[in-house]
Amino acid sequence: MPATATVRLHPVDLARVASVGLRTRRVRATLSALGIAIGVAAMVAVLGLSASSQAGLLSEIDELGTNLLTVEPGQTMSGEAAKLPEDAVPMISRIGPVENVQSTGEVTAKVYRTPYIPEVNTNGLSVHAASLGLPAAVSTSVAQGQYLDAATATQPVAVLGADAAQRLGIHHLIPNQRIWVGDQWFYVVGILNPAKLTPEIDTSVLIGYESAAHYLDFDGHSTKVYVLSQPDQVTSVHNVLAATANPATPDEITVSRPSAALIARAAAQSAFNGLFLGLGAVALLVGGIGVANTMVISVLERRSEIGLRRALGATRGDIRTQFLSEAILLAAIGGAVGVGAGVLATLAYAQVKGWETVVPPLAWAGGLGASMLIGAVAGLLPALRAARMAPTEALRTA
Numbered sequence: 505m506p507a508t509a510t511v512r513l514h515p516v517d518l519a520r521v522a523s524v525g526l527r528t529r530r531v532r533a534t535l536s537a538l539g540i541a542i543g544v545a546a547m548v549a550v551l552g553l554s555a556s557s558q559a560g561l562l563s564e565i566d567e568l569g570t571n572l573l574t575v576e577p578g579q580t581m582s583g584e585a586a587k588l589p590e591d592a593v594p595m596i597s598r599i600g601p602v603e604n605v606q607s608t609g610e611v612t613a614k615v616y617r618t619p620y621i622p623e624v625n626t627n628g629l630s631v632h633a634a635s636l637g638l639p640a641a642v643s644t645s646v647a648q649g650q651y652l653d654a655a656t657a658t659q660p661v662a663v664l665g666a667d668a669a670q671r672l673g674i675h676h677l678i679p680n681q682r683i684w685v686g687d688q689w690f691y692v693v694g695i696l697n698p699a700k701l702t703p704e705i706d707t708s709v710l711i712g713y714e715s716a717a718h719y720l721d722f723d724g725h726s727t728k729v730y731v732l733s734q735p736d737q738v739t740s741v742h743n744v745l746a747a748t749a750n751p752a753t754p755d756e757i758t759v760s761r762p763s764a765a766l767i768a769r770a771a772a773q774s775a776f777n778g779l780f781l782g783l784g785a786v787a788l789l790v791g792g793i794g795v796a797n798t799m800v801i802s803v804l805e806r807r808s809e810i811g812l813r814r815a816l817g818a819t820r821g822d823i824r825t826q827f828l829s830e831a832i833l834l835a836a837i838g839g840a841v842g843v844g845a846g847v848l849a850t851l852a853y854a855q856v857k858g859w860e861t862v863v864p865p866l867a868w869a870g871g872l873g874a875s876m877l878i879g880a881v882a883g884l885l886p887a888l889r890a891a892r893m894a895p896t897e898a899l900r901t902a
Contacts, residue, residue, distance in 0.1 A: 523833060529802070533834055536794040540838025540878065541845060543785065544871040548846025551867035553853055560859030570761075571738050572642070572701055575729040575749050578758045586756035587725045592749040593635075596729060599748060601737035606641040607726040608708070609633040611716050613686035615709045617672050621684075627671040631685060632708045632727075633716035634663075641730040642702040648677045649694035656693060657712025660685075660719055663694040667706040685709060686720045701762040702730070792835070792878035799831050799886035811893065824891035831883020832876055839875025843868045 575596065577586040589595075597605045611631040614623065636652055639645055651663055662683060664674065672683060674692065681692040690711065699705040716722035729749065733741040738761070746757035813823065847863050854861040 532798055536798040537834055537838030539790050539794040540835050540875050541842035544839050544842025544875050545845035548843055548867045548871045549849040552846060552850030552863040555862040555864050556850060556854040556859045559862045571733050571735045572762055573731040573742055574760050574762060575745055576758045578756050580756055589750055590724060593726060593729055595748050596731055599741055601734040601741050602731055604641050604732040606635045606638045607729045609722060609725060610727040611720050611722050613720045616684045619684045628707060629668050629671060630708050632710055633713045633722055634710040641732055642699045642705055644697050644699040647695050647697045651694050652712050658714040660690045660715060661693050662690040663710045664692060665696050665706040665708045666698040668709055669695045792882045795831055795835055795879055796882035799827060799883045803886045803890045820891040824887045827887035827890045828883050832879040835875045835879020839872045843871050
């Protein structure tokens with residue numbers, strides 16, 4: 505007798521056969537796929553929200569400008585606090601690519617809403633002498649009132665940073681609004697918007713240099729210089745700032761780039777993703793156990809089907825392929841639903857925050873691929889068990 509040729513199922517027929525168990529046991533299949541969907545949705549949402557958050561932050565940094573540099577005094581060789589030379593600001597302004605130079609000087613004084621508040625309740629606020637063009641240099645503006653000018657910079661007049669105003673309970677300026685600075689009243693003439701690149705401005709009470717020297721015994725030394733350079737010359741300016749600010753001892757000068765800290769913060773967010781991805785992986789594993797459980801029960805319930813197919817000529821490979829494909833199809837459906845849910849969650853949250861929606865290919869492709877892999881692993885043992893059934897045994901025990 506001639507050998508019987510092995511007939512393989514066409515992929516379309518294989519998909520139809522594999523879907524029989526899912527279509528006849530819809531509730532069980534739905535619950536199993538739900539576990540996979542939750543795990544994949546968690547993974548996609550975590551990666552998508554992280555990428556969208558980073559894109560939003562980097563876009564915000566680009567809008568604020570990445571060409572801001574700051575100059576501060578460091579320490580002397582003996583470990584004492586260094587000071588910026590009094591001519592540091594005009595010296596820095598002579599650097600060709602520098603477009604704007606402004607400064608602040610820390611003043612030894614405490615600030616309160618009234619003199620009757622206990623001294624320990626400082627609210628974490630500081631007093632700084634400030635140059636007249638500071639808001640433009642630190643990418644902020646006046647929210648209420650006005651900023652210091654040549655006249656008010658010599659008087660007991662103050663401008664509040666955004667957080668300073670909140671902590672002092674001053675939400676709206678009123679005529680003759682006053683605060684207690686040092687040991688006398690200062691009039692509040694303005695409140696600034698948040699300075700996102702320079703948060704130290706937000707918690708500051710800003711007064712003029714001349715006013716600080718006259719009323720609060722300020723020594724006149726700037727403690728921080730803000731330098732705006734041409735965007736394509738930031739690195740070059742950075743390299744010469746220390747030597748320009750203090751030619752005698754440039755090692756006592758610290759130069760930093762505020763936007764670099766925000767970029768580092770965007771990158772650091774990925775460190776927290778591991779925890780949430782781990783939770784998503786646990787949910788995916790639980791879903792895989794659900795798929796395995798569904799397939800084991802399916803094999804037991806469909807012994808008559810297995811026996812009949814074997815009696816009609818289906819090989820062990822055909823039975824194994826059928827049940828393995830069914831498990832993969834079940835997991836793939838759950839994975840697809842999870843990817844969709846994760847993308848929608850990312851889209852909704854990004855829209856609320858005003859971020860660009862970013863879903864990395866690794867998120868959706870990895871989620872779908874992981875779900876199918878979990879399905880294959882979960883369905884392998886039940887598929888092998890079904891393939892090992894003899895036709896007569898399967899029909900007899902059905």
